[in-house]
Amino acid sequence: GNSVTQMEGPVTLSEEAFLTINCTYTATGYPSLFWYVQYPGEGLQLLLKATKADDKGSNKGFEATYRKETTSFHLEKGSVQVSDSAVYFCASILTGGGNKLTFGTGTQLKVEL
Amino acid sequence: GAVVSQHPSWVICKSGTSVKIECRSLDFQATTMFWYRQFPKQSLMLMATSNEGSKATYEQGVEKDKFLINHASLTLSTLTVTSAHPEDSSFYICSAFSGGVSRDTQYFGPGTRLTVL
Numbered sequence: 001g002n003s004v005t006q007m008e009g010p011v012t013l014s015e016e017a018f019l020t021i022n023c024t025y026t027a028t029g030y031p032s033l034f035w036y037v038q039y040p041g042e043g044l045q046l047l048l049k050a051t052k053a054d055d056k057g058s059n060k061g062f063e064a065t066y067r068k069e070t071t072s073f074h075l076e077k078g079s080v081q082v083s084d085s086a087v088y089f090c091a092s093i094l095t096g097g098g099n100k101l102t103f104g105t106g107t108q109l110k111v112e113l
Numbered sequence: 114g115a116v117v118s119q120h121p122s123w124v125i126c127k128s129g130t131s132v133k134i135e136c137r138s139l140d141f142q143a144t145t146m147f148w149y150r151q152f153p154k155q156s157l158m159l160m161a162t163s164n165e166g167s168k169a170t171y172e173q174g175v176e177k178d179k180f181l182i183n184h185a186s187l188t189l190s191t192l193t194v195t196s197a198h199p200e201d202s203s204f205y206i207c208s209a210f211s212g213g214v215s216r217d218t219q220y221f222g223p224g225t226r227l228t229v230l
Contacts, residue, residue, distance in 0.1 A: 032217040034218070036221070041224075041226075042223055042224065043117075043119070043206050043221040043222050043223040043224040044157075044206065044208075044221040045221070046218060046219075046220065046221075049217075049218060051217065089156065089157075093217050093219075099145060099162075099210050099217070099219075100147070100159060100162070101147075101159075101208075101219055103156045103157050104156065105155070105156045106155075106156050108154075
């Protein structure tokens with residue numbers, strides 16, 4: 001089956017610290033991979049995505065690289081800001097899988113001054 | 114582009130009443146929409162897949178008579194929570210899948226907070 005595992009939170013960092021949120025996937029094929037962000041009280045926003053091995057998705061200083069050999073899609077940011085405080089969801093979708101997203105459990109990030 | 118709206122953003126109702134939530138794709142046609150439910154500090158739980166012009170496909174354990182879904186046009190899907198009870202209180206989020214250029218990407222609405230008294 002299709003599944004996504006991401007690191008447990010909450011993650012608390014100081015402003016300007018380096019961020020890594022781990023995400024690994026299992027799939028019977030080659031999924032597209034996504035990071036979504038959810039700010040308090042809001043829906044999900046697409047942060048970045050990658051559709052094939054070695055693709056790097058990037059947006060707003062966040063990056064993630066699709067690593068087929070380690071089945072991973074870790075989210076990184078070099079210098080976090082207080083405004084990055086949110087819940088981050090890793091997700092995958094298999095072509096032909098009914099277009100259903102499989103979500104990780106979410107990782108809460110809190111950035112402090 | 115790729116904006117999805119939901120209405121209302123929050124609703125409070127009495128137990129036993131029905132509540133309708135609308136999900137609209139504002140600048141694209143959505144062949145498929147999804148409805149999710151999210152409990153506090155938890156991930157999203159897929160409830161059903163809504164395809165324009167056909168019956169919704171419900172996930173296992175979701176009561177289709179309780180959660181009525183209608184996808185009457187390429188820009189609108191509705192979720193009606195019938196005879197709502199306090200345990201139906203939750204955050205409901207829809208997403209729309211266009212099947213166009215970004216054909217593997219779902220765009221999410223801002224969510225609807227339902228509180229049943």
